[in-house]
Amino acid sequence: MSRPKPVVAIDGPAGAGKSTVAKGVARALGYTLVDTGSLYRAVALVARTRGVAFDDRGAVERAAHDAVNTGALRLGRAEHNTTRVLVDGEDPGDRIRTPDMAMGASAVSAYAGVRDALLDAQRAFGADGAVVLEGRDIGTVVFPDAEVKVFLTASDEVRARRRYEEFVAKGVAATYEATLDEVRQRDAQDASRAVAPLRMADDAVLVDSSALAPDAVIARIAALVKAREAATSPA
Ligand code: DC
Numbered sequence: 648m649s650r651p652k653p654v655v656a657i658d659g660p661a662g663a664g665k666s667t668v669a670k671g672v673a674r675a676l677g678y679t680l681v682d683t684g685s686l687y688r689a690v691a692l693v694a695r696t697r698g699v700a701f702d703d704r705g706a707v708e709r710a711a712h713d714a715v716n717t718g719a720l721r722l723g724r725a726e727h728n729t730t731r732v733l734v735d736g737e738d739p740g741d742r743i744r745t746p747d748m749a750m751g752a753s754a755v756s757a758y759a760g761v762r763d764a765l766l767d768a769q770r771a772f773g774a775d776g777a778v779v780l781e782g783r784d785i786g787t788v789v790f791p792d793a794e795v796k797v798f799l800t801a802s803d804e805v806r807a808r809r810r811y812e813e814f815v816a817k818g819v820a821a822t823y824e825a826t827l828d829e830v831r832q833r834d835a836q837d838a839s840r841a842v843a844p845l846r847m848a849d850d851a852v853l854v855d856s857s858a859l860a861p862d863a864v865i866a867r868i869a870a871l872v873k874a875r876e877a878a879t880s881p882a
Contacts, residue, residue, distance in 0.1 A: 650776030652678070653794035653875050655868070656785035660834045660845060661749070662806030663799045664856045664864065669781035671865035673728060676779075676872055681722070681772050683782035683789070684752065685732040686765045688743035689720050691751030692734055701754040708760030715764045722768045730772060745819060746829060753833045756783075757840040783837055786848035794875050796851035797868055805857045806830050 655678065657669045666682060673680035690711045691701065699706045714720035714734075725731040731738050742748070755761050762784075769789050773780055780789065786796035801809075807827035814821040837845040847853060852871065856864050 650794065651876075651879060652775075652777035653872055653879075654773045654776050654790045654792075655779040655795045655797070655872055656790055656793040656848075656851075657779060657781040657797045657799055657868070658783055658786050658845070658847070658851070659797075659799035660783075660806065660837065661830055662810045663801045664809065664861060665781040665799055667861045668799060668856070668864050668868065669779050670729075671861060672868045672872070673779040675865060675869045677728065677777075678872075679724075679772065679778045680729045681769065681778060681780045682730070682732075683765075683769055683780055683785065685743060686720075686722065686768065687752040687756040687761070688748050689732045689734050689739060690714070690755045690761055690765070691748050692739055692743050693720055694755060695748075695751065696734075701751045704758050704760075707755050708758050708764070711755070711758075711761045711764040715768065722772060741817060744817065746814070746821060746826075749829070749833065753836050757836065757842065759842045762788075762843055783845045784843040786851050787846060788843045791848070794879075795868070795872050796848050797854055797871070798847040798851040799854050799856055799864070801855060801857040803827065803831055803834075 655672065657665050659665055670680055693714045694701060694707050694710055697710055699710050719735050721733050722730050723733050772778060773790055786793055807823065807830045810830060811821055811823045811826040854864060
């Protein structure tokens with residue numbers, strides 16, 4: 648059954664520009680935006696604040712389930728058609744945007760129990776369509792029936808440069824070389840894990856943003872969505 652307004656899945660590796668592009672597409676279309684990476688980052692933060700080591704799989708999985716079941720970790724609606732992850736009732740803001748939390752999120756996202764705990768929250772926001780979800784497995788696992796699927800990528804160097812510039816802008820201590828290492832390490836980890844590895848869905852459109860400005864990528868994806876809306880609307 649087709650939704651009148653599509654679910655738009657934007658997957659791809661770290662630093663491909665998913666956040667900027669997903670935000671732009673959601674804004675251009677008036678769709679709700681869901682940044683699913685923030686959920687994995689929030690699990691890493693929960694683990695850290697509860698004194699659970701990232702490599703203690705059983706304890707991380709229990710902490711994730713408990714946090715979701717008690718509402719200590721949840722996804723809420725925010726201003727301008729966006730959503731926010733809330734940890735212990737608060738927006739963790741930049742506390743989940745550090746290199747440490749990025750590596751932690753990559754580690755905990757490899758655990759089936761963690762992915763499982765976060766699945767319903769993601770599906771609940773997307774079920775009625777008119778939503779843009781960005782992540783790693785949206786088109787393959789969370790919404791295999793998404794009407795529009797994009798796999799957004801860019802070269803390692805371009806992705807590391809963008810990440811590094813974000814860190815500098817936020818005053819986070821980092822070097823370009825360390826950021827490039829981190830990007831490569833995370834990609835290898837995200838693509839080689841047993842559960843829901845990063846991979847392009849067979850029916851996704853591949854977009855390489857290495858040499859494209861964000862606005863060009865946004866316009867291209869928005870056009871794909873509009874074409875889909877037109878195809879499903881009653882004549
Ligand atoms: O997009 P991001 O950098 O905020 O994601 C943080 C980590 O979470 C990333 O290393 C992989 C993981 N992730 C995932 O496994 N599945 C998703 N749908 C989104 C993110």
